[in-house]
Amino acid sequence: MNSPDFEHYWMPFTANRSFKESPRLVVSAKDMYYTTAEGKQVLDGFATLWCVNAGHCRPKIIERITRQIAHLDFASSFSLGHPLPFELARRIAQLAPEGLDRIFFTNSGSEAVDTALKIAMAFHRHRGEGTRQCFISRERAFHGANVAGTSLGGLPVNRHPFSVMLPRVDHLRHTQNLARSAFSRGLPAEGADLAAELENRIIPLHGSGNIAAVIVEPVAGVGGVLIPPEGYLKRLREICDRHGILLIFDEVITGFGRLGKPFASQYFGVTPDLITFAKGITSGAVPMGGVIVKRGIYDTFMQPANKGVEFPHGYTYSGHPLACAAALGALDTYEEENLFERVNGIAQYFEDGVHSLRGLPNVIDTRNLQLLGAVEFARRPGTITRSAEVSRKCWERGVYVRALGDAIGFCPPLIIEKKHIDQMFGTVADVLRTVS
């Protein structure tokens, strides 16, 4: 294949100059593997970007999209409908936790987060509590790259260039505690008490009547795969309930089977008021996101006094036919191949793989939950993190895993088999022995 002209494309979240000096290009993909421009097979150990839950180029998804593009390429959902988003919303509602069965579609996780915030604000206003405009997230959170997500985000590198964006946001402490919980298998036993900070510090500071919602990733992904301590999410739920604050789970990563249930909410047995989703809904094939809303919240918007357009919000491509087709193909694949349930069968082998890295040079933590995992390295001076070096060397040896700060994250497609797990962790282990 001829090499493209690299000059004009400004790549997102990428060191453009170093990429363009030594590009990594993939040209096709199937199931668990990419094929690179040089014809090499690379195992996708990260579902590309936490997305490809069904694996690459799956037939049901291809078939649905192909049929759809020839049939109805585009119809908007602004006061004009087409059947697919209705059908898709019904399917998502069937998978969602009890009581959350109203679905708003966006094109990405970032838009889903913006949408959830606007729903929360408007909901409170409709109930006569318009002072509730403050949002609480967490250190090391990632909630997308839009203005709202950047403000809510808790990763310093993503915030510093932009200063303050949304004015009324505060952050809870993150839940990682290596001194107490390094090398935990599954949920760390200690740390649920961290949730008390919401009630002891944040609520008194801002006033409970001013807080619209708390938003958390059930498992913080981009921040390094931080597994919540046992009981932590339940405590957050209880505190939010006591103070009339909405709880939003950002399930852009954990939604659609990552933890062996449709949503992390069901895995943890904690029901939020709103769930944001994206990525796995189409298994990455076409951009799509959305918000799953508790029925009572939706009903508040539909009260008689709120005439006309009940929620003046949406995107040109909300409920786009191709995205819906891809999503229906993905949901069919998940269902027919029992992929969510499959996670529960393979999770122990994956866990053993993650923790097999313990004891290798510079490893200070290994952690996992279902099909999410990470290995973290001691920080070294200089600009190139160990994780960046490990990720690059793994790629050269045919395995794609992603650097997340000082950690490497593991997030494979749900179709992963034992031989792939062996390949993934075997390669990472070999590479770790070469990194000083």
Ligand SMILES: Cc1ncc(COP(=O)(O)O)c(C=O)c1O
């Ligand atoms: C938890 C979470 N929320 C939101 C987003 C943003 O999603 P998108 O990149 O589709 O806008 C991400 C992306 O990784 C995410 O991990």
